[in-house]
Amino acid sequence: MGSTNGSARRLRVAFVGKGGSGKSAIAGTFARLLARAGHSVLAIDSDPMPGLAYSVGVTLTDLGIPEDAVVERAEGEEGPRFRLRPDLSVADAVDAYAAVGPDGVRFLQFTKVGGALTGQMRSQQAFLQIVHDLPEDRWSIVGDLPGGTRQPFYGWGRYA
Template sequence: MGEVIRVAVVGKGGSGKSTVAGTLSRLVARQGRKTLALDSDPMPGLALSLGLGHITEPMLTAAVEKDLNGRWQLKKGIGGARAVSQFSIEGPDGVRFLQFGKADELGLGTMFASVSGFGQVVHRIAEDGVLSDWSIIGDLSAGTRQTAYDWAPYADTYLVVVEPTWKSVLTGRRIVRLAEQRGAEHIHLIANKIESNGDLDVIEERMDLAARCVISRDPMVTTADAAGVALIDHAPESSAVASIASLAEGLEGD
C-alpha cells in the first residue's frame, strides 16, 4: 500500500479533468488505500468517470440546518469524518464518493443547502485533521473560481490539466498563480489530448512548466464519454489509463 495523496484536479472546462480525477481515484483505491473522491463541480462529470453512473441524489442536504440568521450550518455532531461516513456512497474499487447537488437537477434552495454543506465538510476535513489515512482526490469546477476561493483546503498538490489550446493554457496559468498564492506544496502540469511533440512543446513553453504526466489524445476517452461509462472500465488497457497509472505511482513520492 502506497503513501496517502491529497490532490485537487483543476483546469478549463473540457480539458479532461474529470476523466483524470475519476481514473486516478480508481487506481489509487486499487492499491489498497482508502480513497475519497470529492466532486465540487456543479456540472455532472466525476460520478460518470468513476463508474457510478448519473447520480441525482442531493448529498448533504440532511447534514445541514439553518442557524438563527438563516445561514446553512452543519448540524451538531456532524464533522468531516461523520459526513463522509454517513453521506458518501461507495463506488467501484471501494472509492467513496461525495458531491453537492448539480445545477440542472435541484431547486435553488436545495442546491444552496447542499453546496454550503459540502464546503463546510471539506474545510472541516482539513481543519480537524480527520481522515489522515485516506487519499483524497478532488475534482474542482472548471476555471479559476474554486481555486481562488479555497475549495480544496485538503489538497497539498494541484494537478493542472491543460490541452493544447490557448484558452486552456491561459486558464491553467491563472490557476497555477492562484495555487501558488494558496501555498500549494506541489503544482503539476498534466498535458492532455497530445497529438504530437509539438503540442507538448507548446504547452510546456506557454505554461513555463515541464509536464508531470503526458496523456496522448485517445479515442477511447471519447467513446467512454459518449457511453457515459468510466474510461477505466471501458478501455482498461488504453494509453490514457496507462498514463494516469504512471501519474498515480509518481505522486506517492511527493
C-alpha cells in the first residue's frame, strides 16, 4: 500500500455484510491504514450505528450534512430532488462537514439512529452526490454500509 501522489486514481471500497459482522471495525481499520500509508482518505458512513466513527477515532457521532447545505431542485429540472447548494462543490462539502480523525482520515456520515427523520431524505440525496461526484484524484473512499444486501446496490453498485 505505497503512498499515492499527483493525479493517481484513488480507491473506492465499500464494506458489506450481515449486521454485527464487524464491517465498521474493518472499514475503520482499513481507512486508518490507508491514511498511515500516505493516502488521503474519506470514510463515508451510511450505517445507522456509530461504529465507524469510533473505529476511525472520531468522538462525535452525529456529523451529517446540515439541511442548509442542501436545496430542492427547481420544478422541471432533471436530476435528484435534493442536492448540494449550487455554491457548494462536493469537495467543499467534504472540507466543511467531514471530521478529521487522528490518522488524518476524513469522516462523513449520512445519519444515525435517533437522528432527525425529516432531514434524512435531503441529506441522503446530497450524501449520494458526494459519493458519485467526488473528484477521483482527491480522496480514496472507504464506505461502511448498513447490514444486509440492499444498500450496496443503492449508490455503490457502479463501483463494483
